Amino acid sequence: MHPQRPNSHRLRHGRSSDPGRGYLVTTVVHRRAPLFNDLQLGRLLVAEMRLAHEQCQVNSLAWVVMPDHLHWLVQLEQARLSEVMQGVKSRSTLAINRATGRKGAFWQNGFHDKAIRDNQDLRPCARYIIANPLRAGLVTRVGDYPLWDAIWL
Template sequence: MHPHPNSHRLRHGRYSEQGRGYLITAVVYQRLRVFSDWRLGRLLVAELRRAHEQQWVNSIAWVVMPDHFHWLVQLEQRSLAQLMQAIKSRSTLSINRASGTRGAFWQSGYHDRAIRDGEELRPFARYIVANPVRAGLVEKTGDYPLWDACWL
C-alpha cells in the first residue's frame, strides 16, 4: 500500500501564474517534529529567504512549525513546481547535513491555494503567523522565533 495514497491528486490541475499569490504548505516526512530544533528550522528559513532574494518569489509571510511550514508568496520567476523542488531539495541537503541524517526529509507533494484576484492577503498572513498560538506553542506570536511577515 502506498504511504500517501492521494498524493498524486495534489498535482492534478495545478497551475502556476506569475504575479499571483499562493498559500503553500509542505509537511515533514512522517510528520516528525524536526523543527522543534529551531537551529534546523533556520536552515529552512534560509532557503525561503534565498528564493525571495533571487526574486523567484515575493515572500509575504511564513511560519515554520515543528513538522510543516506555511508560506504566502507571490510568484515571480519560477513555477510552483520549480520553486518547491528547489526549496525542498536544498533544505533537505542542509538539514540532513546538520542533523547527521540521510534520505527523505519532506512528504511528497505540497498543498497550494491560489489567492483570487482582489482577495486581501493580510488575512492569510495573519492566519500563517498565528499558527504557533493556535497550536499552543506560545501565548503570543512574537514569542515564536520562526515566522515573518512583510508588514511587520
Template sequence: MPMSQRSADLRLGRYSGIGQIYLLNSVVHGRQPLFANWRTGRLVVEEFRRAQQAGIADSLAWVVMPDHFHWLVVLREGTLGMLVRRVKSGSALAIMRAGYTPLRVWQKGYHDRAVRREEDLQAVARYIVANPLRAGLVKRVGDYPLWDAVWL
C-alpha cells in the same frame, strides 16, 4: 516565459501563474517534529530567502512549524513545483550537512491555494503567523522564533 505555465508534476488543473499569490504548505516526512529545534527550522527559512534573492518568489509571510511550513508567496519565475522542489531539496541538504540525519526530510508533494487579490492579504498573513498560537506552542505570536511577514 508565459504568464501561466503548466507543469507535469502539478495535480490536474493546477497552474503556476507568474505574479499570482499562493499559500503553500509542505509537511515533514512522517510528521516528525524536526523543526521543534529552531536552528533546524532556520535552515528552511534560509531557503525561503534564497528563493527571494534569486527572484523566483517574493515572500509575504511564513511560519515554520515543528513538522510543516506555511508560506505566502508571489510567484515571480518558473513554476510552483520548481519553487517548492528548490526549497525542499535545499533545506534537506542543509539539514543533513548540519548533522541531522533523517532518512527523508520531506513528504512528497505540497499543498497550494491561489489567493485572490481581493482577499485581505494581511488577514491571510495573520492566520499564517498565528499557527503556533493556535497549536498551543506559545502564548503570544511574538514568542515563536520561526515566522515573519512583510507587514511588520
C-alpha cells in the same frame, strides 16, 4: 497511483503557476516528525526560502515554520510554484541532513497549495499563517514564536 502516496495525485490536479498571483503553500516533514523544534534546523529552512526570494523566484510575503510543517505565502515572480518548492525542499534537505548527520527523506512528497484569488486577501491569509503557533498552543503571543515573519510588520 502510488500505494504509499494514495492522495498525492490530488496535490497536482488543477495546479497553476501564475506570475504575480499569491499562493499559500504547505509542506510537511516526513512522518510529521517535529524536527523544527530544533531552532537551528528551522533557520536552515528559512535560509533556503530567503534564497528563493533573493533569486526573484518568489516574493515571500509571510511564513511560519511549525515543528513538523511549513506554511508559506508567496507571490510568484520568475519561476513555477513546483520549481520553487522542489528547490527549497531539496536544498533544505541537503542542509539539514548535513547538519544533523541524517540520511534519506526529510519532507513528505508533494505539497499543498491554494491560489489566492484577490490580492486583498493576502493580509488576512498572512494573519492566519502567523497565528498558527497560537492556535497550536505553542505560545501565548505571536511574538514569542521564533520562526515566522511577514512583510507587513
